[in-house]
Amino acid sequence: MNQVALSLYNPVLEDVDVIVYDSTLRDGEQTPGVAFSQEQKITIAQMLDDAGVHEIEAGFPAVSENEIRTMKAISDLGLNAKILGLSRVIKGDIDAAVDAGVDIVLLFVGTSEIHRRYKMKKNREEILAMVVDSLDHCKARGVKAAVSAEDTTRTELDFLMEVYRTAEASGAARIGVTDTLGCATPEAISKIVSHARQEVKIPVALHLHNDYGLALANAFAGVKAGATAVTTTVNGIGERAGNVPLEQFVVGMKYLYGKDIGIESTKMKKLSDTVSQLSGLFKPKNQPLVGTNVFAHESGIHVAAMLNCPLTYESIPPEAVGNERHIIMGKKTGLNYIKKRLDDMRIETSEEQATEICKRVKELGERQGRVSDREFTRIVREILG
Numbered sequence: 001m002n003q004v005a006l007s008l009y010n011p012v013l014e015d016v017d018v019i020v021y022d023s024t025l026r027d028g029e030q031t032p033g034v035a036f037s038q039e040q041k042i043t044i045a046q047m048l049d050d051a052g053v054h055e056i057e058a059g060f061p062a063v064s065e066n067e068i069r070t071m072k073a074i075s076d077l078g079l080n081a082k083i084l085g086l087s088r089v090i091k092g093d094i095d096a097a098v099d100a101g102v103d104i105v106l107l108f109v110g111t112s113e114i115h116r117r118y119k120m121k122k123n124r125e126e127i128l129a130m131v132v133d134s135l136d137h138c139k140a141r142g143v144k145a146a147v148s149a150e151d152t153t154r155t156e157l158d159f160l161m162e163v164y165r166t167a168e169a170s171g172a173a174r175i176g177v178t179d180t181l182g183c184a185t186p187e188a189i190s191k192i193v194s195h196a197r198q199e200v201k202i203p204v205a206l207h208l209h210n211d212y213g214l215a216l217a218n219a220f221a222g223v224k225a226g227a228t229a230v231t232t233t234v235n236g237i238g239e240r241a242g243n244v245p246l247e248q249f250v251v252g253m254k255y256l257y258g259k260d261i262g263i264e265s266t267k268m269k270k271l272s273d274t275v276s277q278l279s280g281l282f283k284p285k286n287q288p289l290v291g292t293n294v295f296a297h298e299s300g301i302h303v304a305a306m307l308n309c310p311l312t313y314e315s316i317p318p319e320a321v322g323n324e325r326h327i328i329m330g331k332k333t334g335l336n337y338i339k340k341r342l343d344d345m346r347i348e349t350s351e352e353q354a355t356e357i358c359k360r361v362k363e364l365g366e367r368q369g370r371v372s373d374r375e376f377t378r379i380v381r382e383i384l385g
Contacts, residue, residue: 012259013253021057025044031237043278054262055103098142111160152177165199172202186221204229206223206230232245255320269323298327342354353384360383
């Protein structure tokens with residue numbers, strides 16, 4: 001379990017403290033066609049908490065009365081994780097979040113020129129006033145609040161910084177950089193976070209979408225630039241192309257960047273499988289870290305090397321993420337693995353017999369792909385008579 005072999009050139013992020021606030025129950029549920037029951041949400045929340053996730057965004061209470069009841073049930077579980085609720089900069093939304101028993105209200109407001117004109121239908125001054133009024137209402141209701149600029153990455157920098165300064169002056173606990181359309185590069189995220197860190201003293205959070213496949217890279221870039229909170233979802237599920245995958249961010253921080261953020265990586269596979277099952281969303285076999293193929297090997301050259309040292313073709317052991325190693329037999333199976341399997345079965349063969357068994361395995365693999373243990377046993381019996 002302690003043996004790892006990562007790139008020799010990875011930087012180490014020792015002096016960073018990162019909070020993960022997982023949004024599987026909110027943004028994850030906004031995946032078209034996904035609707036978790038209260039029981040399912042509680043199960044996922046408990047598993048997230050058991051893994052050590054710092055904060056759980058339990059939902060968007062303004063959606064319905066049932067959403068409020070479900071979030072309240074999660075809030076009443078007494079979990080170690082703080083419970084968060086999403087809210088527009090509207091008093092009714094804030095009241096619903098307070099009724100749901102959340103620890104922190106996640107306020108969001110459209111700040112880009114496109115959102116101001118076509119969604120909010122407000123000018124800059126009106127947007128700033130809404131931020132102030134909402135934070136005042138949060139204080140009046142006795143609840144902490146964070147402020148995220150929706151569509152951050154398409155917002156003019158001068159106005160964006162004004163939003164952040166206004167939020168800080170009005171008592172926000174942290175401000176959020178939101179790549180709503182997942183259209184920013186790591187360089188862009190670094191620039192925005194760096195500017196925000198110069199403008200405000202409160203923590204900077206990240207909410208990043210994966211439309212261009214850059215959410216994870218953007219999260220790492222944002223953390224390196226000084227962000228101290230990151231939104232994730234299990235398996236990266238969420239609207240459109242989804243979000244930063246919890247399992248990839250946690251394990252990446254621990255092994256690629258040498259920073260254990262206090263979330264148990266060994267519980268990622270079970271979490272992944274559970275969310276896949278409850279959401280009804282197919283999980284690819286090659287899903288990074290938690291897919292069934294990630295630690296599966298068939299190539300004879302690879303397998304022969306791994307029999308000597310698994311680190312030849314694995315940078316971390318599968319147990320590090322709760323996964324398992326699988327050696328697959330098929331058209332690419334080599335003689336070394338055939339001999340090992342025969343030794344494991346305590347079957348003695350000649351070199352000629354082992355070679356013939358390997359040949360038959362390859363032939364069957366060419367016809368059907370994978371050769372099962374049962375089929376391998378049958379081939380062995382046929383060759384040995």
